[in-house]
Structure formats: structure tokens, C-alpha cells
Amino acid sequence: MNCLNEQQLMELLYREGDPENLKKYKKHLSECGKCTEEFLELVEVREYLKGIGEEKQLPIVIVMDRKKEKKIFSRLMLAAASLIFAFSLIFTVYQSHKIQQAEKRIAQTSKQLQKEIEEVSYKTEKTARDNYLLIMGLKNYIDTAIVNRQNTRRASYDKF
């Protein structure tokens, strides 16, 4: 069977015409993707038109008002949701920026601390060395003084 034309598709859509023909059309649809696609498009259009028809048929004003309210409400909800989303996005970006800054600051501080620690340990080393030298100097002085005194004693003893 050839592909269905628009007339045949419409017949199938509204189940009009010869039942034997409709059977053939259905069988073709089950075999042909292109016609199935066209048929589904027609179904969609029909459903869409049906929806518009129903909306137009609403007879009571209150119901329409309620629908409007609902629409406004949902629009507000959508706006609020987008606002919340935007805020949370900004907040997240702001937070991550803040965290980055804090991390930078911590890194800087720890670097400075390390530098200070190095300086302090250098100073300590230097002080220790100075103390050592001082002590060695004192020891030398004392040693020399003792030797000198012994020498002087000896010398004065020798004088006798």
C-alpha cells in the first residue's frame, strides 16, 4: 500500500469512512514510520485544538478568575524560584570567592609564619653560636688567667 495522504490520515484520526479502509490504514501505520510520525503530529494538533476549545467553553466567570489567579500565582512562584536560584547561585559564587580569598590569606599567613619561624631559628642558631663563642671565650680567659696566676705565683715563688 502507498503512503497515506492527508485525507486518509484525517479519516483515521476521526475514525471516519470505510472500516475496511481504516484497517488498511492502521496496518500501513504499523509498517511505516513516516506516516506514523505524520499521524502523531495530527493527533497532537487535535489535542491542542481540543484544549483551546475547552478553555473557550468555560462558562463561569469565577472559574476563569480562579484560573487567572492560579496563573498569576504560578508565575509568582516561578519568579520566586528563579530569584531563589539566582540568589543561591550568587551566594555560592560569593562564598567560593570568599573561601578563595580566605585560602589566599591563609596561604600568605602561613608563608609569613614559615618565614618568621625560619628567622627565629636562624636567630636561635646565631644566639647559640654566640653563646658558645662567649663561653669558649670565657673559658679561654679563665684558662689564661689561671695559667697566668700560676705563672705569677711561680714567678713570685721563684723570686724567693
Ligand SMILES: [Zn+2]
Ligand atoms: Zn507511509
